Amino acid sequence: xxxxxxxxxxxxxxxxxxxxxxxxxxxxxxxxxxxxxxxxxxxxxxxxxxxxxxxxxxxxxxxxxxxxxxxxxxxxxxxxxxxxxxxxxxxxxxxxxxxxxxxxxxxxxxxxxxxxxxxxxxxxxxxxxxxxxxxxxxxxxxxxxxxxxxxxxxxxxxxxxxxxxxxxxxxxxxxxxxxxxxxxxxxxxxxxxxxxxxxxxxxxxxxxxxxxxxxxxxxxx
Numbered sequence: 552x553x554x555x556x557x558x559x560x561x562x563x564x565x566x567x568x569x570x571x572x573x574x575x576x577x578x579x580x581x582x583x584x585x586x587x588x589x590x591x592x593x594x595x596x597x598x599x600x601x602x603x604x605x606x607x608x609x610x611x612x613x614x615x616x617x618x619x620x621x622x623x624x625x626x627x628x629x630x631x632x633x634x635x636x637x638x639x640x641x642x643x644x645x646x647x648x649x650x651x652x653x654x655x656x657x658x659x660x661x662x663x664x665x666x667x668x669x670x671x672x673x674x675x676x677x678x679x680x681x682x683x684x685x686x687x688x689x690x691x692x693x694x695x696x697x698x699x700x701x702x703x704x705x706x707x708x709x710x711x712x713x714x715x716x717x718x719x720x721x722x723x724x725x726x727x728x729x730x731x732x733x734x735x736x737x738x739x740x741x742x743x744x745x746x747x748x749x750x751x752x753x754x755x756x757x758x759x760x761x762x763x764x765x766x767x768x769x770x771x772x
């Protein structure tokens with residue numbers, strides 16, 4: 552049976568979670584621990600929101616032969632540890648999710664990250680109670696277009712919005728006749744947001760974006 556509520560699908564990195572406080576130190580400490588040149592913060596951040604394979608391939612390319620697997624494994628282990636220790640949500644995320652949930656929206660997560668990473672962000676920051684579904688790309692899905700299709704099939708909303716900071720988020724929303732809100736405070740670039748239906752410069756602006764997109768016909772957030 553179709554659900555009569557609207558669905559909001561959130562990207563994680565650059566939308567809900569300030570990834571730079573976790574992944575940058577994890578990568579830099581891992582490389583330093585092996586006595587290798589430390590990658591720049593800008594280089595690391597350029598991969599946020601992209602498929603994990605692209606990120607790990609880039610990490611491996613920074614390593615000498617024979618060390619790549621160990622360095623990537625160490626960086627990933629540190630990243631998981633730092634999610635709870637130094638990770639933080641963007642300002643207004645928790646309060647915004649409370650309001651959206653109370654307004655009757657169905658909320659879900661769709662991320663290019665691996666299962667362990669995405670679920671640890673949700674667990675460590677107490678977000679599980681907000682989300683009807685958490686979909687991480689891992690090794691299961693081809694891309695976000697496929698993941699959004701899976702979420703629509705599972706949750707069967709009246710209509711949906713995808714909120715994210717990268718071009719792939721916007722394309723995935725439109726591929727399934729949804730609408731896209733660009734999180735311009737994240738890690739994407741302005742050219743990636745051209746086709747977004749609305750833009751928000753901070754998470755609390757999602758309320759105004761939803762009114763702009765749906766008027767009084769939305770869930771009332």
